[in-house]
Amino acid sequence: MSIKEKEKKKYSLDKKNGDEHQIILYNDDFNTFDHVIETLINVCDHTPLQAEQCTLLVHYKGKCSVKSGTLIDLKPRLKRLIDANLSAEIL
Structure with a gap:
């Protein structure tokens, strides 16, 4: 088995276990670009460029994945996003 196949298999197992x-x-009609960008920087540890790109994707596409990880890591971040009046959920 090649290294790529091992990595692919490991990643698919993680997804099946629900770890990721x-x-x-x-998108919403209430928050400004600046507010969303600053919140993503503070809550999701984005760089300013990442936060701006995610904000533009949310604006034009309606939604964007802004952070991946375990539920233990994501739940407090989700609460902070919601407390900042952003519309978000964990999938």
């Missing part, structure tokens, strides 16, 4: 989740941020 995502925070999905949704």
Whole structure:
């Protein structure tokens, strides 16, 4: 088995075990670009460029995955996003 196949298999096992989740941020008509960008930097540890790109994706596509990880890591981040009046959920 090649290294790529091992990595692919390991990743698919992680997904099956439910270890990997995502925070999905949704578009709304209330928050400014600056507020969303600053919140993503503070809550999701984004760089300013990452935060700006995610904000634009949310604006034009309606949603964007802004953070991946375990539920233990994502739940407090989701709470902080919601407390900042952003629309988000964990999938």
